[in-house]
Amino acid sequence: MGMTDAAYQKCINPGCGAEFDCGQAMFKCPKCGELLDARYNWDKIEVPSQLSDFGKRWATRNNRLDLSGVWRFRELLNFCSDEHKVTIGEGQTILQQNDAVAKYVDMKAGSLYLEYEGLNPSGSFKDNGMSAAFSHAMMVGAKSCACASTGNTSASVALYAHSCGLKCTVFIGSGRIAFGKLSQAMDYGAQTIQIQGDFDDCMRQVQDVCTKLGLYLLNSLNPFRLEGQKTIMYRIMEQLGWEIPDWIIVPGGNLGNSSAFGKAFLELKELGLIKKVPRLAIINATGADTLTDLVNNKKLVWNDGNVDQKIIDEYYDDLTAKNFSPHTCASAIEISRPVNLKKCLRAIDVCDGIVRAVTDEEICDAKAIIGKYGLGCEPASAATIAGLKHLRAEGVVGADERVACVLTGHLLKDPNVTVDYHKESQGPFSNPPIEVANDLDEIIKLIK
């Protein structure tokens, strides 16, 4: 069915470790319920002997797979044959060195880079994951798909589903989605269902719906989606001339990205393609800081896969008892039960990672600075710069270390937060519009 025999699925629970071929669509280990990984028999894959060989494909961009910022690295996610590979031109992203933003976080000129994933076809990093996951969906012959979303996943799923000819249903929390994202889901033709609840409620429902109706699930529980998201790290290195940054900083929501990044570096190290692994900083919003609390306060660790489930269960029971629902202006990361928690703990282990939480105010100020001096981004993405500011103040990150922040989504995804900040003068970097009479002299007086 178009599988490569070089790939398989494996349960991340060391007490189980069950293996399955890639011809099955599952989002949990059918034996023990844990997360699944895509794994490779590397000796069956012709992986280039040096990373720079991937860059040679820039010369053959008329080949659609070489144009894709995901499939350009196809040997590193070799789970399906070329005929099933789906691409709509994702991953044409820019790593921008930005000295003005560096100054804001008290870093030296030349040290800060912003990886702008807003340039993807649907305006967020999700497209990296969807090109891989939809390829798997095509491989297994899926006809209908679904996802739960804080907005970007639904936009990306809707776009890819249409281009693959799959029916698609997206679940979003009522009133919890930014307008740009909602408009995308509707315009791309997805059946859009707003559940009276938050993202965590939607996530629970969509799993049951998919199981009952046999729909293909596109949340980051899907191991193949994370394979696509690994390529964000490859592209950062590519744009640094195949050098490895000292730090990667990423917002943390459902923890798919952080999990994928850790896996990317783990594999490159195994393959001998890199010598050093960057450190990873994952940034939560204070109103949705489960990971920060579990790692920094409850001392939850990967422990070779033997994660202390009791700590997690007690934590979630407590959230339920308090009837807790997360709240942050960074609606993309308004999540309190991140499904990839354990894989993220593995990434923290691999990358000597750390976790911090930042306030909505810090996020909005950082967003205004990124907008003014960079390419702009949505609130969740700006958590990276707000987090880096903390880490500089703490002295955890050095002023001249090389840092790459992943700006996960486009500025236009969430116009409301941006307009409120500027127009209502909510912060020190607000830039409100000025009202003036329809009069030339009055107008001229205003021009600075």
Ligand code: F0G
């Ligand atoms: N940034 C943006 C712009 C996002 O949309 C998301 C997640 C994240 C960061 C967090 O990434 O889940 O990999 O830790 N959005 C999901 C969605 C949950 O439904 O669109 P993560």
